[in-house]
Amino acid sequence: MGWHWTDHDRVRRCLDEGADPEEWSGGRPLHHAAVFGSPEVVADLAGRVADVDAPEHGVTALWEAVVSGKPENARALVAAGADPWRPSLGGWSPGRLSLAGPTPGLFPVPAGVRLSGTERAAVREARRLIAALDEFHHDGFGLACVAGIDAAEAVRRLGAAPVRDKVTGEILDDPYGCERGESLRIIGVTSVPGGCVVTQPWGYAPQMPGVLTRLSAGTVCYGLYANPKSGNQGSIARNGVIEGWDLHPGGGPYEDGTSEEVLSAYLYRHSAVAYCCAFAGLRPTGPRAVAGPPDLWVALPDRDHWSH
Template sequence: MEWLNQLHTAAAHGMASEVAAILGKTDDVDAISDGRTALWRAVFARKHENADLLLAAGADPTRPMMSGWSPARLSLATDHPITTDEVLTPTEQAAIVERDRLVAALGRYPETGGFSIACVGGIDSDEAVRRLEAEVVAAEEVPDLTDWWDEPFGDDTEVAIGFTDVPGGCVVVQPWGRAASLPAVTRPLSTDTVVHALYDNPKSGSQGSVDRDGTTVDRDLVPGGWSAAGSTAEVFLAHLYAGRPVAYCCAFVALRPENAEAFTKPARWAILPDRIRWDL
């Protein structure tokens, strides 16, 4: 059914005029594709005009899908709610407040690509350094980091990463490469906790992974993307942080940075051991 793919794509990414044109060829406005309706996709993507058109065409806003989220209930997290008897839980309401705070705290970060991060829940940077067996660079030996691209650590630049404590855990970052997101880094960091890592690949975009208790449990993720599979909480998190990959990684492991400095001005730097160097 070519019209089905067209309708779902237009609902999430197209203009209202595109949705209107396709609706004229549609025999089932609530047809399911990948577990969701076109109305659900429009609400998830905050395409409010598209959602209004689909509702006018008879789309059902109360139909539960995607771990129980109906389009109407999901819309309660937007500034264009659909009238419904459903409600958000206090936890979900608090998550919206934290999303607004976190997005504001991170501001315009990131403004460039090519970086990697690991958001580590539940441990501080001292423990992170210990788990990685990294060698801390003395403060007076940290080079001028004004230009990320000038190989500031010389031959060790590829294995130099920054560490900063934030409420809820710590942030590990490499502004110029993928080292902070390597499995050899994220797996040991995740012992007895959880890590959400991200490499902003200049060629292919955001590449995410999740490690728990020393094991990679998910890879090839698109944090802050438009996918929404998973548990009830994961679907909601994907909706709240669509288009905000760094904030998403923080929220996933319950980090609460007060600003972007953990990512832009790490508190200290360390050099990873040779066993990790070989993974680059």
């Protein structure tokens, strides 16, 4: 099939010639079509499977359609008998989760089903935060969002020193033409409501373990490296201890996520930087803390920052 999941004629021909509607490439075709296919393909497959709500990795095809922002595919699945109110990850059902998304009227809502006040507040803040940060190209970019401390305190904890404008100007003009070890020591730090943001437009330094553990003493921070080769890599440090590593901010809900974690992952899907800020409780009002220029450019001390 390759990427031809919107080609209904091709899919139907494969099925008519004997392709298994229950299995494709180690997974369920209906789940794949719910994300990548057209409503016509979804409806055709849904009419050929034994159970339209059969789970894969703990979720139904309808859940995948809702999380992926494919409302027409979701409607096709419900028309084929899928249950929008079946509990799934974190206790959320696809229908209730859709109330937090861009199409809250996707399904008729049973009496008594609604978002809580806390959940509605989380939705409002996610929309505000994503809009405030705006979109920018961030491959190769490093970030740490730190709760409860300002830029000056972050600099003190790291033992960093101010950098002359001439040095930062040369690096910004050609970050990969400079000596790599020296450029990786230079970071930007900016105070925002709720804490501070540590950035490096050209590298991963803000989420090195030795940086995160020092920044997180008595608090929590979320680190991000937008790896050009493998995608967004996240990490969590709390009170000087690394709690999570090789996470995937902006990548959607985890199978074992709590109710709050599932909602946050859904709200910030494809918005990794906003997710990091939200996790740490930061409330920037614009993109400068992330996109620059920062409040301060400083140099990390010459030591092993990969050590915890």
